[in-house]
Amino acid sequence: MVSDFFFPQPGGVELHVYHLSQRLINRGHSVVIITHAYGNRTGIRTLTNGLKVYYVPFFVLYRESTFPTVFSFFPVLRQILIREQIDIVHGHASLSSMCHEAILHGRTMGLKTVFTDHSLFGFADTGSILGNKLLKFTLSDVGHVICVSHTCKENTVLRASLDPLQVSVIPNAVVSENFRPEPERASKDHITIIVICRLFANKGIDLLTAVIPRICAIHKTVKFTIAGSGPKEIDLEQMREKYRLQERVELIGGVRHEQVHDVMTTGHIYLHPSLTEAFGTVIVEAASCGLLVVTTKVGGIPEVLPSHMTVFASSPSEDSLVESTLTAIKLIENGEVKPSTFHDEIKDMYCWEDVARRTEIVYDNIIHTKNDPLIVRLSKYYKGGPWAGKLFVVCVVVDVIIYFFLGLFWPVSSIDLAEKWPVKGLDVLNDEEEDNQ
Template structure:
């Protein structure tokens, strides 16, 4: 059954990142499966209004005030008029929000429920419970998810975290991991093979990966590609680099990314006179990540919190041995033979890196097999199929037993297949249980939102809103072009599949 889906999030291209890539790839695959998907995000520099990406993916860049790290200022109600207009224009049936820190996402879920639309939320992050910022974020998440039909998390650890933070029934939370396009993260190659089916005329032939044996005196390159923030473990990396380089004279670093911790990293290099052994690339675009990774042998991931960690899958696909911290959902991502785990502590992280270097020098790790193994493990088509099943479950296509694995049972606030009831009184009951004071405030917000909806229905009738024409479907014979590297703006000259939007760099 085809659906009209709105993906709503503050984070999208041209800003690269894990959430941004997830939304684009999932939307593109859903379109391939016969659904209609549009993306609603805020305006980025030079991008306001409606844009079309490859595969007919339409993006609405809504002008809005951005306060911090591409997150819009939360206003609760001011987004409603334009959101309603877009949903009516595109005949939206399901609103799918992404990211706990996206104001657009939470507001869209509230407004969609007021409009009688089914809603899904995907959580990509982990949060604590003790600090003031986490407490506030968790209370807002509880507000948004009190009236959502289903929740998706990218790892089992993320599911446990989200269930606790938002006081959710575990049955209404599914785990669907991220994926990567393995063909875009190939290791260095040595011999030519058959022409890849997705290769454009004039592009080089696909190459088979080669395995380079390392001698005792060969240089080993350690690669780090990350935003330089505290939660990404930049402080841990800064403390570990001098010790690793002191233990191994034939080791060098390549570090890509930017952020507030970049100045601390530069000061450490100057203090220890390591500029000739550590190369700082600064911010890099997503399409350049593979070219950086294949220059190395080991990928370091010192993150202090991570729900999934797509970048380590990309690194393994490029044939890199991965050293990562045992935090969040990272242990679920790759099998043990591809990774060396460490505690998020300086001594253990240095020791883990030393073990990885020793294993490579002894040729105990067959990194040349990593690419094909990753290709078999992760697929965006599989992610789209599993997400489609969630849509079927909340829409009543699947029975309760088919979707949840057991009967949910009828209640005053549940409808068909356990989906949330749209009745205002039932919605108020769900919000009222969010806290002694917060519950009353949330109920007030819902009532005001409903009154605004009634006013908009009278002031801007649906009959006066033009219905947008759907993007024409390409014939199956011409659907073989892969644009998995990233989006291409329709209408721009394209010589190869690597002509991308020129977006902001990582960092």
């Protein structure tokens, strides 16, 4: 697994990589994670079940994305892939430079590759155009692509000009046991609305800043608890000061994932004002904790939860979000919904074991396919565009040359192979699955 985004940073991609890796280990596979160094966290760390994480020191450019170098990552990556006897390179996230480079270098080494897209992007602004062209380059010669929702699949297919048959939809999941409802923790005197997200513009924080004063003015018994950190935190603080809502709007800052349950169970409603979202794992966690979810009808969010668990804003606008939030408050006050029953439904809908099993099918389908000759690979990249295609071909040729010289100066025989962590045998696992069935 390769991605710029992993622990100790919290987030949906980070959780996906971790839980998928753990379930694949439980199914008998050997998994390692490669990411960049986070502060003093460098080198090799071993997590639960012997999950090995390589924290490679690279310069971070923006929001934990490393500076794209194309080729300088290759020597380190080659050493790790050979040392760990890797068969499949699985990259995560469109904005991860390490992911894109790992897929390119993995194909040069003759390994199988998979890419999982967790985000939605546009087609009009300069950043999206450049990002989509980079995605087209990376996915020109990838084994298979996974998206976390059907909306995400449509977006990725268009952005990278992919054959839809080459793309599968495998959603995120939650550990439902960690998100059990505790209704006794929620206040009986007032309604608490919970918000947990990174405080960035794309998460709808500007919308949230405008909505909170209006809701507080209408409902005197409503309080807000907002967890998260980011550049928009100052806007929330200024809003709270301006409208004198210190007693009704609590800003608790960033929280670790293991604290999310404790925050959520103090509320009645979860408010998710995001402007773009491919899936939205946090709303599944909120519903599992027994919260009624109020959210915008954008991206893949409408696919995530049944209608009785959500109140949708018809558009990502201030008036619409206020109206939907007031509707949810009324439903809670009148007892017209039973959020306490949501947990049992979520437990049956989203399971990491199911995600791992479906991902394993993708691996099985590509692992036995023959690798294309170099000339066929180059022809795929050449179709990337009149100018971009030629640049893609040059990059691949240079990558092949670098791989040749790396093998010349650091032959495979000079690289020590890592000892494998003992894993549960698949025969035992299959027996347990049969017993469960």
